[in-house]
Amino acid sequence: MPIRTASARWQGNLTEGSGTIRTGKGGYEGNYSFKSRFEEGEGTNPEELIGAAHAGCFSMALSKALADAGSPATSVETTARVHLDKTDAGMTVTRIDLDTVAEVPGLDGAEFAKFAEGAKENCPISRLLAPGAEITLTARLA
Template sequence: MPIRTASARWQGDLTEGSGTVRTGKGGLQGNYSFKSRFEEGEGTNPEELIGAAHASCFSMAFSKQLADAGVTGTWVETAAKVHFDKTDAGMTVTRIDLETVGQAPGLDEVQFTKLAETAKENCPISRLLSPGAQISLTARLAS
């Protein structure tokens, strides 16, 4: 498998400086700052990027679980809410809430949720993050 890359550049001090972040092939790039991370300023932040990585990885893992169950999912959409909290150890990603909804003809809500839970357990990004952060999942079958 290929090695994936990303880069970030920061200029200035922590509170007044700014930076840019870019994925290796340039598919995602953006600006970030103290305000975009710790306040409500313009730009992205590491926690949003973790959320995007987790949501996209989970959606692909869920699609695989559906296929393995013999179901062709019409679509899956996942949001990740990354909780960035102050702890005794300092600022920490403490929890990620995944919320997914999708269409999967032939499945009922119970089957859909069970496959989503399996996808959460097998998603490589979930496996990476779960030792340090609690990961919850809400799955809803769209009609």
């Protein structure tokens, strides 16, 4: 399997500096700062990128599980809300709330919920993050 890369450059001190985050193949590049991370300033932040990675990974895992079971999804849309909280250990990602809506013709809500829970437990990004952060899931059919 290929090794994926990303990079970041930071200039200046913590509160007044600024930086750029980019993916290795150039698919994404964004600015970040203290204000975009800890306040409501312009730009992105590492937690948003973790959320994007988690939402993308979960959506693909759910799509695969549904297709493998003979119930392919027309679409899967997932939002990840990443909670960055101050703890005794310092700033910590404590929880990620996944919220997904899917169009899956012919599948009932109870069956869909089982597939969604399996994807939450088994997507690679969930497995990476679950030991340190609580992961919640709200899953519903469109």
